[in-house]
Amino acid sequence: MLPRLEPFVQKLTTDWRGIAAENARPENQPKVRHYNAYNERIDRIVRPYEMQQMEREIFGYGLFSSQQIKNEGIVKRYFLHGNGEAGITCPLACTDGLVALMEHFLDEAPADIQNIYQHVTEGIDGDFAIGAQYMSEIQGGSNIPANILMAKPEGHHYRLFGNKFFCSAVHADYSVVTARIEDTDDIAVFVVPTWLEGDKAREKRNHHVINRLKWKIGTAELPSAEIDYQGAIAYRIGPQNRGVALAVSIVLTRSRLDIGFASGAFLMRAAREAKLYARFRTVFERQIDEFPMAAAQLEDLEHAAKRIVGTAFFIYEAFNRTQQNPHSTEAYVVRELVLLQKIFASKEAVDKLRLAISIFGGHGAIEDFSAIPRLFRDSLVNELWEGPRNVLLAQIYRDIMKMRKQISLDTLISSILTDSSTQEVQYFVEQIDQLMQEDLTALPNAENRRAARRWEQVWEEIFTLFQEQTIKELQDLPILTRTDGC
Ligand SMILES: Cc1cc2nc3c(=O)[nH]c(=O)nc-3n(C[C@H](O)[C@H](O)[C@H](O)COP(=O)(O)OP(=O)(O)OC[C@H]3O[C@@H](n4cnc5c(N)ncnc54)[C@H](O)[C@@H]3O)c2cc1C
Known part of the structure; x- marks a missing residue:
């Protein structure tokens, strides 16, 4: 390659x-x-x-x-x-x-x-189309089944009426849109052209208007809009009552995998630039990396970058492998890994980018000195879109509840932590088993609040250990070919 x-x-x-x-x-x-x-x-x-x-x-x-x-x-x-x-x-x-x-x-x-x-x-006459995905509505982003955007059947297509509240890449040529079929409880998934044939050059949109662009904490270069559909022509894909499952298992899963790569790439860039800067800049007659605190932080930053990048590629490969056999034990394990990666890689990216900023001192806050402040803001968005942390932590809980009769907790944890001893696997199995005595989806009480806190911690411990085991052979590779400063 x-x-x-x-x-x-x-x-x-x-x-x-x-x-x-x-x-x-x-x-x-x-x-x-x-x-x-x-x-x-x-x-x-x-x-x-x-x-x-x-x-x-x-x-x-x-x-x-x-x-x-x-x-x-x-x-x-x-x-x-x-x-x-x-x-x-x-x-x-x-x-x-x-x-x-x-x-x-x-x-x-x-x-x-x-x-x-x-x-x-493949493109048409050298023009390659751009895609987008619009699922979130004002009454619920995480809750796609609560969609009220209406799809009215008309001949071989549908017409959409209503609002989508978060529409990123609104300049795209086509979008995947979820909507409720008129007079039913069915949520279906549609492909919607932004312009009908011949209309793009005339800037005549497919029966929808953009109310406004959002003012966001990050991803500022990306136009994210609110759209009102006024009869847009839409093509349904798949069965009419399978929209939520298709949107989540096919479309959102790919975006979640992408967030693993984004978190890794952000951190790899930050680790490289912070490392070079710490060698280049002298303070109190020493290079920054000659202070033990900075040296330790740089080491942590580099290690986190390697963990996240290595794991992102590992999970991506495993995901592709399991597409042939979606009901296998491996597919279940990979499904949980994709959720864990979305939660913890995006969370760690925020924490470690803040650390990288601190290595630069005051320059860390300067937007045209390095891209790290921008990556930091974008990583906050990565934590939120495609499923915020609590939604995914609750999803893992529900998945295990549903699956544990067929695939034991022991199998799940030992398949994730392939290098762990039986004793270590057993420790995590017992922890999870104990936490699942509480209903983490019920209304809060003192017990399930305590269990909820630990639920996040225990999965973070498991995922970090999984990352360590995955990159074991890669961790000594250098991330820079030049180490003489710049
Ligand atoms: C910059 C940006 C661009 C975006 N672009 C798009 C886009 O192009 N297309 C698109 O479809 N969406 C887009 N989104 C929307 C994004 O996917 C949603 O914001 C996200 O899914 C969360 O939905 P929500 O905002 O309604 O939050 P809510 O669902 O209201 O969540 C609020 C809080 O409640 C928690 N929560 C919700 N449900 C549960 C549950 N069952 N169990 C436990 N906790 C729960 C959440 O974790 C969160 O902490 C974008 C968001 C941002 C920030």
Whole structure:
């Protein structure tokens, strides 16, 4: 893969890195222009020209094309995360989910979906389409079954009516949207073109308007909007009552895997830059890394970066392997690992990026000195979207409740901690078993509050141990080829 990666990474760490940094400045952040000169509603997303060029170039690599060799797309996306350009990486993750969803039903898909699939994977006349995913509504982001956006059947498609409250990458060509089928309790999943054929150049959106763009703590380059659907044409994918399961198991799972890579790439960049800076800067006649406190913190930072990156690739491989056999024990173990990684990699990224900032002293707070403040803010968003911590911790509890008769706790923990002794596995099994005596989904009381606190801790201990075991052979690899400062 190396010859295919080198020119990509060269571009990424020079031209694209500069554009990403420039694009993050407040004056360059996306805006929405609602009307054109003729008073027609267009809802144009205004972004810098260089940003749009970069987006075309990156999507033009066809990261979801059959021309890519195995794992090439994901390795390139990992490197892209190091630039912290959520305006690119978020729609890439969403496109991944869109492709996977369409692939699941491709044999039976109508021509409209086949065309969209072609546009997204192989491109049409050199134009590669961008994907997005809109599930959250104001009354519940985590709670997709509570969706009220209405889908009204009309011939071979549907029309959507209502609001979606968090719509990132709103400049995308197609989105995966969940909605309730009219007069039923069924939530289905749809693919919705942003523009119908021939309308993109005329900026005539597919029967929807953008109310506003959100002002966010992070991912500022990424336009996240609120959308009102006013009869948008939508193509249903999969059975009409399986929307929630499809959205979670296919689309959100891929975004959650992507957050593992993002957390690792953010930390790897921060660890490298902090390490070089600590060698370059002299304070009180010593390099920063010649103070034991800084040296220990840099070591922790580097180790965390290796743990998260190594584990992200390990879980990704395991996830792909289990796609052939989704009801196997391994698939269950991987499902829990994806949830654990989403919770703890994104949480640790926030903590360790704050630590990296402190190595830089005052310069750590300066936005155009390094990208680390921006990565820090983006990592806070990574903790929230695609399932906040408590939702996923509760999900693990519910999964074990449901599965433990078929697959014992002992099997689950020993499959995660493959290098642990029987005694160590037993310790965790007993801990979890004891905590599960309390109902962690009931209304709070003194006992289940205490158990809830420990529930998070015990899973963090297990996941960190799993990371250590996974990267055992990689941990001595250097993260820098140059160690002489810069
Ligand atoms: C910058 C940004 C961009 C986003 N872009 C998109 C997008 O493009 N598409 C999209 O669909 N969504 C998007 N989201 C929405 C995001 O996915 C939701 O915010 C997230 O799923 C949480 O939903 P919520 O905000 O309604 O929080 P809530 O569900 O209201 O959660 C609030 C709190 O309650 C806890 N909680 C909720 N349910 C449970 C439970 N069952 N058990 C225990 N605790 C629980 C949560 O952990 C959290 O702490 C975006 C969010 C952000 C911040």
